[in-house]
Amino acid sequence: MxxxxxxxxxxxxxxxxxxxxxxxxxxxxxxxxxxxxxxxxxxxxxxxxxxxxxxxxxxxxxxxxxxxxxxxxxxxxxxxxxxAALLHNLMPDDEKDAFTEHKIVNIFKHRDHKNRRVMLVNCGKNWDPSKVSSDQIFRMFYLIHELAMCEPETQIFGSVVIMDFDGLSMKQITGMSPSFSMKLLSFIQDAMPLRLKEIHFVKQPFLFKMVWQMFKPFVREKLKNRMFFHGSKMSSFHTHIPASHLPKNYDGELPEIDYSSTDWYPVMMSHEEKIKGIK
Structure with missing residues (x-):
């Protein structure tokens, strides 16, 4: 596919x-x-x-x-x-290197069992904050959401985010500034015209508690009820998205992920006019 x-x-x-x-x-x-x-x-x-x-x-x-x-x-x-300093006239080409040279943000080729788009964020060892800043990650999220907004069935069925913290260290924690945390939560809770149905936190180590403490006070009840923490227990994850719709990376039945944003970045570029049209 x-x-x-x-x-x-x-x-x-x-x-x-x-x-x-x-x-x-x-x-x-x-x-x-x-x-x-x-x-x-x-x-x-x-x-x-x-x-x-x-x-x-x-x-x-x-x-x-x-x-x-x-x-x-x-x-x-x-x-x-x-x-505006981050988002004014933001286009895919502005973050080409972050998309094509780093495996931080990925989109599943398939939809889940409820026909929802699935975004995977590798925010553990795969993320080097000295090469891709938290602001750049936010800009990547923003560009992806602009394209997802254009899909009628995604407007209807919504989307799911998987936050994979495998290999999280102090390097990543220090890369997540409080301003990034506030900006991301403000975006999700107030200014994102997409139906974000679930956020799944997986493979998070003990250090993750430090990250969560930055976010927790600002998470409203509606979003909190859509957040699920699984750690290494993929059986817990499977109660929300069955193994039949997950790759082997998460003990699923689908092939292991062998693609990255490098593979779908050209699709973003091919729809630049759509992104311009919704600025």
Whole structure:
């Protein structure tokens, strides 16, 4: 299976799921788009594209409540302004080296058993903070989320993140600044128009407690309920994502991961116009 951005309209299963889980009926879609577009046109402080497809990116995670979608848009706009030094006109080419020369962030070729996109973050021994800073990792996350936003079925089914801390040492811990922790949490909890359904922490050593202490006070209940800590117990991990949908790296039944961001970076480059379109 090769890497590809899945831009086709939602299939039958996704449409059924969206109607049940997201209130995505013909009536709610029509009303949601019309109302959200009106909010944007009447507001003089934010500037977003008002195409139907773009508005759906914000309506889906808000279950087609247009006011909630508009509030999300405003938070996204505020976040971009606050972190303009990192995010202004950010394009894949700006982090080419981080993507192609380092095996820190990866995307599974396959979706999980609930049709969700899966992102893997190797934040232990694979990460050398002297070569890739925490700010660069954030920029990589941001670019990936911009592409994921463009996939209708990812908008519907959501995404999962696996945080692999195998080989974590003080080198990585000192690379995770408090400002990075706050920025990442603010992004996830306030300014990310994607349905992040689960975050799995695996292979974390005792040192991980130091990392978690930086994050824990700022994690709200909703996100906390979506975080799962497994350590080396892959059987615990399998209660959330079955072995049938995990690679051998996590005691799964799929082949061991033999690809990295180097392999799918060209897909990002081929969709530069889409990224420009959602800036």
């Amino acid at each position: 090769s890497f590809a951005l899945l831009l086709d309209p939602p299939g039958a299963e996704a449409r059924t799921f969206a109607e049940k889980d997201l209130r995505e009926t013909e009536e709610n879609v029509k009303k949601g788009i019309e109302t959200l577009r009106k909010y944007i046109e009447e507001d003089k402080t934010i500037y977003f594209c008002t195409d139907d497809d773009f508005l759906m990116i914000f309506l889906r995670p808000c279950k087609f409540y247009p006011h909630s979608a508009f509030e999300l848009m405003k938070r996204v706009a505020d976040f971009k302004v606050k972190h």
